[in-house]
Amino acid sequence: MTEPAVKCRLVVLISGAGSNLQAIIDRCADGSISAQVAAVISNQADAYGLTRAREAGIPAHCLDHRDFQRRVDFDAAMIDLVDSFSPDLIVLAGFMRILGQNFVERYLGVMLNIHPSLLPLYPGLDTHQRALADGVKNHGASVHFVTAELDGGPILIQGHVPVEPHDTPETLAQRVHTVEHQIYPQAIAWFAKGRLRLSDGRAMLDGMPVLLPDNIQETFFNLSTEPEQ
Numbered sequence: 001m002t003e004p005a006v007k008c009r010l011v012v013l014i015s016g017a018g019s020n021l022q023a024i025i026d027r028c029a030d031g032s033i034s035a036q037v038a039a040v041i042s043n044q045a046d047a048y049g050l051t052r053a054r055e056a057g058i059p060a061h062c063l064d065h066r067d068f069q070r071r072v073d074f075d076a077a078m079i080d081l082v083d084s085f086s087p088d089l090i091v092l093a094g095f096m097r098i099l100g101q102n103f104v105e106r107y108l109g110v111m112l113n114i115h116p117s118l119l120p121l122y123p124g125l126d127t128h129q130r131a132l133a134d135g136v137k138n139h140g141a142s143v144h145f146v147t148a149e150l151d152g153g154p155i156l157i158q159g160h161v162p163v164e165p166h167d168t169p170e171t172l173a174q175r176v177h178t179v180e181h182q183i184y185p186q187a188i189a190w191f192a193k194g195r196l197r198l199s200d201g202r203a204m205l206d207g208m209p210v211l212l213p214d215n216i217q218e219t220f221f222n223l224s225t226e227p228e229q
């Protein structure tokens, strides 16, 4: 398949280390994702992800939420900044601010998030600690469309990892990160090819509702690092 003349434009929102951002940059560079990162925006000036973006030659901006008294004003400024890059897809990759209704509604169906748990288990914070406290044997990460419900939008793909007997929140987080770096690029690659959409509140892949968990293994292990022909 020949490359489309205009690539899907991604704007990635981060707050921290940006390891998912790096995986996305790398998969765009090697052709696994037919998209380009048009900009990276952080609400934290010292987010290492901004350095990753600059090193990759990607415009990197900070919009500090502490400069705004009201959440709604921060959201409005963020919309202006995001829209200035004409994105096709907004990618939340460790963005640690809750976005308001206006923001979510504006980008409904074109905004994805990655969450470090097997949703609907453990929405919110401290997912690894909570999973360990519950003694679960299986943990992981989920990519979902962003809707008004926090960590509650339709799920596109999940990646599972085992929980080992001596795991700490840190060792478990590290294992979960390895699958995050697989499943997020996969979901973005689907979107960039026009295979993924939100329809009547359901995630659809190739026109069929995404079924979980049965298709996880297949989708997870199909991610190729080779450019598609």
Ligand code: GRF
Pocket (backbone or CB within 6 Å): 014, 016, 017, 018, 019, 020, 021, 093, 094, 095, 114, 115, 116, 141, 180
């Ligand atoms: C990831 O665990 C992601 O699931 C969560 O925030 C973390 C971001 O990590 N939303 P990084 O900044 O991509 O390394």
